[in-house]
Amino acid sequence: MNKEIVKLIYPQWQGGQNFNYVLGAKVMEAIVPNSEKMDEINVPVSLEKNGDKTSQIDDEAALIKQIQAAQVILEDRNPAKVITIGGDCSTSLASLDYLNGKYHGNLGVLWFDAHPDISSPEQSSHLHEMVISTLMNIGAKNVQNVLKHQFSNKQFLLSGLIEKDLRPMDSNVFKYDINFVTPQVLKEDIAPIIEWINQNNFEAVAVHLDLDVFSPQDFRSIYPAEPGLKIEDFPAAVGEMKIHQVFDILAKIEHEKPLVGMTVAEHLPWDAINLRNNFKKLELFN
Template structure:
């Protein structure tokens, strides 16, 4: 009897979103997660402190994200797992794990991208590479990112769930490449489109990207759009999440009954209250002796 090998990657990458808060968000996510009964590997990420980023070839922090991507690839290759759980960090943390799984499971592999945004941009549209990751997994975008992908994933093997208000570029990319999408309202109504997609595409092995900003930011406050220091109109015109936690859990449980989940990446955790509490504690007498 063969034993399936799982690893858990903790990757507190913040440069892809150009936001130091992602670093602590990933660390706290790893602390909150259930105890692991598998190897837990932390991918070293350069600290946000005194480490300003520069834009190189249209990508902010390109040197750092490319180096961290290579390290994640090497680490995964050394462990050669069957399943990978990822705790990040910005969305780009799923590039190396999902590329590895796409190569391992080939034609039966699919990606369920639970996200308010499709993450299919390139440096021509946006300089923050966390918005490039799904496009790179499909073989499109910056050469240093797509070099990690030995088997690009076809659009028909991708389902973006929870998509909200895509840009014209994103809409065009989705249509051009035949990517499947499911609006938040469809998920709330039962996710039939996603269930049919798994059956129609004969997806036997599934990787799930769970960007926490797919959640209703008015109720789950540890996401980008809940930043208490932002102006009330700072995010006007940007697609925001509207799903409840239980709706996403139910969706994942549904697909778990239909196919084998071999990848799960959780990203973009921004615990604003905990970040402010950490800063406050560090400033108090007797706390830094």
């Protein structure tokens, strides 16, 4: 008998062109708790670094194949809830598309991220930077063609977004009128989130948790915390939230509406990555 929750292990790296996301997903798999309500299933991911640039999106063919593999799993299991262990941020595409269909378009998505992930193929070749736009059918066209349940702008609330550090490629936040709440506001009050849920009368809520929403002083396994990198030299926004703040918010949200999905994305456990790379220097491990 199928279980209520499917936990997808989805070590996709092509969306961010960063192979370190593979190990990051494997480590995160060990961190995220299991329960008797879950079926844990691996999404097959190509580990070949072929550098395919036949489209505007890097490695697009591999990415589409992996999205379709995740779709087959979800359609076969038909879970009420989905947990996705990524991998890059584009691992949310299959699960959120599925959940939006499951809840008949009445799904709100809390997008915890320092960045808005709403660029276009004209602004980026990395799928993980255009996940929201692709879910809204205004992003990566060939990827959109395999998705089935288009989102509207009102279904997203960018949470923890660093507004002052938005790049030109992030300007679609305003162009497409995407709601957002900064870390400073969330530190004081989560009322804007509750208001967004109630105004839209969502049946359920899903969460996209890009770990770079966290401050590198509070959580070290993210891009801006790479050893030897000065945070002030990081070329994009740096998260400001603390772990306990995000999970306290989510615990309160669960009292308002069912939490039916979560993607955990872009985990970069630098100590594990560096240790693994050094093991590879030895013939014993090759």
